[in-house]
Amino acid sequence: MLNAALPWLLAGFLIVLGAGAVRRISLWRAGRPAPVDLIAGLMAMPRRYLVDLHHVVDRDKAMSNTHVATAGGFVASMALILLVHGFGVDNVWLARALLLTTVVMFAGAVLVFRRRLNPPSRLSKGPWMRLPKSLLVFAATFFIVTLPAAGILPDGFGSGILAFVLLAGIVAGLGEMLLGMGWAGPMKHAFAGALHLAFHRRPERFGGGRSTGLKLLDLDTAGDKTLGVAKPADFTWNQLLGFDACVQCGRCEAMCPAFAAGQPLNPKKLIQDMVVGLAGGTDANYAGSPYPGKEVGKAKGSAIEVITEGLVSQETLWACTTCRACVEECPMMIEHVDAIVDMRRFLTLEKGTTPGKGSETLQNLIATDNPHGNDPASRTYWAADQNLPVMADVKEADVLFWVSDGAFDMRSQRILRAFVKIMKTAKVNFAVLGDEERDCGDLARRLGDDATFQSLARRNIEVLKKYRFKRIVTTDPHAFHVLKNEYPDLGGSYEVLHHTRFINELVEQGRLQLNARTGGTVTYHDPCYLGRYNGEYDAPRAVLNAMGIQLAEMERSGFRSRCCGGGGGAPITDIPGERRIADMRMDDIRATGAEVVAVGCQQCTAMLEGVVEPRPEVQDIAEMVAAQLVDVAEPATAREVA
Template identity: 40%
Template sequence: MVPLAESPTRTEFLFLPEWHQTAFYILMAFATTVCVWQVCKCAFHWMSGKPISWKPDYLRGIIEFVLLQRKVRSSRPLSGAPMHLLIFYGFLALFLGTTLLAINKYSPWKFHHGSYYLVYEFVLDWMGLAFVLGVTWAAGRRAFSPPRGMKSDFSDWVTLSLLLLLGLTGFLVEGARMNLVPRDFDSSAPIGQWIGQALPQLTPATYVGLWWIHVVLVAAFIAWIPQMRLRHILFAVASAAGSDPSAKMGRLRPVTIEEVEATGKIGAESPSDFSRWHILSLDACMQCGRCTEVCPANAVGKSLDPQKVVQDIRSATRTGTTVVDAVSEDALWACTTCNACVEACPVLIRHVDLIVESRRSLVAEGRLSGTAATMLRQLQSTQSAWGTQPADREKWMEGEDVPLARDLAAQQKTFDTLLWIGCAGAVDPGAIRTSKAVVRLLKKAGVNFACLGKDELCTGDPARRTGDEFTYQQLADSNIQTFKRFGVTRIVTPCPHCFNTLRNEYGDFGGDFEVIHHTQLIADLIEDGRLDAPEFSKGEVTLHDPCYLGRVNGEADAPRLALGVPSNQNGLETPLGQWLNRAQEDGNALAEPRHFGRKTLCCGAGGGRMWMEEDTDQRPSARRAQELLDTGASKIAVACPFCRIMLDTSVPKEGSQAIPIEDIAEIVAKANE
């Protein structure tokens, strides 16, 4: 064929008689109807839930989590992330390209020619290749090295085959067109041109056959989307758009008395007790296994599998079973609420909300027994998770001359900062060492502070995360009244669990204060020159980031700054980041464990697990302790009394692997003696 000298463009429906075009429209209308009908069926399930209580920021959700793929980019940086980015941006470009083509054909604007057309062809050619490479990568990875937590079934292979065939037949149709009608400007789509030249001379009938194969595959794809895990193409967009813009990992939804009176329920007994958005988010699950891969309970062989929790509750929305019948009670109690799953989930599913709401229902039905139930009872009777009497909260202060808020109030003196000790800090021997070290540091730095002593009650965090919402609310209310009575405006605490609930949850009950973790204050005091930073040799110290500090509240810098490490080192929580950390020249370079910062690994104490029986061969703390020991450091720095207690049970006390555990406050206090 002779190249035609004309403005670059292409002819739509090349070689296709009118009735083929009519058949095409009927097929597409049918496929779209099937798709929409299935989406409507899903929407029917979403609407069975409670109305959402927030105002979504639709645009921000779509830009941040869909277009910019923020969550996808932050996990599996060497495999899942680049693979998904190739598929996503490739698919998006092909989708937009097809949409532009339709606009050009069916609207008065005829722009599909000239330089625009050349750029269009170039971009779609390469993005099509990205799509095909991404899908091939996904299939190879699934076949030869699937990540832990990823399961495959027949429909996954059908899905991947369909996607691959879509990409390949798209290229074949383009190549066939160039084979039959070559143009001077075909080089703007070099892959299509290469395929066209590699093919033997085709006939128009062959082209039409290839075109129909591609179109039928597209129609099958559209009709089948809601049935495949690929439905996340639709539902992840809806999930991101409708998500709560003010949602925080560390904030649980308060239950109100009015709500209980209206529904007769506390928490989620059936899926319809979740919000509509939560039910919608279940449909967005792409079964990627990221949540299961990072779950500390699953990793030590417990029955908890967050991906399965999501799928089981999703099934329950269809079958009408209760949440507990769909998900085992064992699995629900195994969660440490570490939020690793929430942090990893690319479609914003909030597993911890699902689990805690289910626990609330179990607790309300009296289905919590054993040591955790004992903890709740003693919390109700003594307002201490340890079951100690209020006066015992001041025993640790003996010999320390700790200023008390009530004494200062009696003398009509004020204080700037309330040192909130927490239940552990008042009674656990290791945590008491931290409390004393913090007191010494505050005194040395000249901070005007006070403690509450016996006026301090448990924040209620263990009750809330175990599912006893109203015990939590009573404690929160009492503490807030105490804060108001003493004019508290700023709170510092060495406990990340107290820190989280005081900072993120007390506001829902009228308690708005500045709340900081002790490592944040220490870091500030070092920066101001009021305290000296400790010194240690490279690799001597390793740091265990607490989940409720590093991940839930995104604070990984302060513990490092308090240890005199310049910053969160390179901020890269990836193998490259670890390598760069280790390559740091001299002094104060931490021996970072495999999981650190936002991606830290749970010690197993959160979510009330501290008070639940644990099989010795299923301890998350043992796994974490081994990771820390593997760094070769000779000291473990911690920043949480709960982590300290858990690691203490798993780090050897004797032998070649014996290694001390010290809170950062103790390490800094020694440097300031």
């Protein structure tokens, strides 16, 4: 009976899977067009799955091994099942290979089952708790029914009651595995995830690449189109596909600083809400952690309904610091930050509902070219006694020092003066733009105002065209990122360095000699826009090491560094939570026993120094280097610095 029924069962399940897949694809295609290379994407998908995706999964060795056994065993088993039981290929070695793959899958499923006995809070429950049992049933059932074909049991094996038991197991296993792929079960991520990797909106991320710059909003041909994303159908179709690929593992949730601070954001819940909007319905069946302070079951929407009018609250979108911890940690390589900024663009450009001091800040950027409304002519006041060469006078220099808006802040001015001292000591041929420099546009862009960003960027690019220089160096990771990764879309391509990288080059070239630093224990805080956005982790540590500093590393360091809370306009939108993100980061610092935290970002300095004392001292690496320079004039007095 089983031998006769199996081919028809397989055919029936595959037909239903195909119907579900067509339905799922139609949901994705409701999104805006996005150009992809169909053939190249499909050809690249296996490598992206086996190499790029598993580079992320492999950070958790146990889960990586579990996934290799379970997923690899299933794919191999399914292929062999179709040959042995679907097409009736009579080959004992194929059947024995099928036995082996089901054993591998069963072993992986046992590990999944153990993990689900006491799952961490970040994992979604509900149907996901059923999945390990279904995996075990699928593997065990097909192992048993394949024994006769492998020549281990006689052909008549599996009759009577046993046949009905095995048949029930086959139906249950195939139902979970195949129907779930196309009809929104837990296995949906296998189908959507494979296509997501093939048609990813950032293919540059694969093969060891990096792609972190926001996509340019086309303002010239917008016409009647909505600026940004108002409803799910305004996302590109491959963004919708990416949301559907979510495996609800909660790694993003565990890394999100806003979620940890009790602000109303959970990146996993946000992606699942996008899936609700994609398919229509409510979040009543969501079985994971909610947004802090918000109940599950209240969100509802559809592909053509405005997202912030029932599906996701505006404050959820504004709580994000754009630190990319969620993106960095996601094993399915979903782009959470892109989606959040796309939705912010609608709120800012179409609705004008930027919260907190957002509207005032954007008005300041438009009127004065800086976020705090300072007199543009005062940008060089901090350097009145520095005798800085200005590009308008010299026309050409090896290094263009991009000062950024730290020029208007007294604390940041100390960092700028320290870096100038370093460059003068190393006899660097540098110049500044002076009053010709404008805000780089990072803040406007993260607040969703791409129009103001593009205006600032285009005007800066026109100024830069007038002068000759080899590279741009800045002490601001946000300006570093934007100039390096987002200006090229507007025609401004430059070699841009962060000051820690530049200082390290000077040390390696012997142009700077540093005394060994004495004093207390030092730890280093990785800025998000330097580390996760641009992969720069080594240069700051190399500079500290050159001063004889042995770092006491924080548990959350490197690519898992915790955000200071200062990115993405978060201090301006000021969404309340249970704690301040900067306070949590300072707790990380205190846990090392360090007396000094070295930083490489003016924004991080401001956020960490805003933590109530007692706390470790906060120093920029430029300040630390300037204090250890060999054979230089005495450091400026506190009165001179101020």
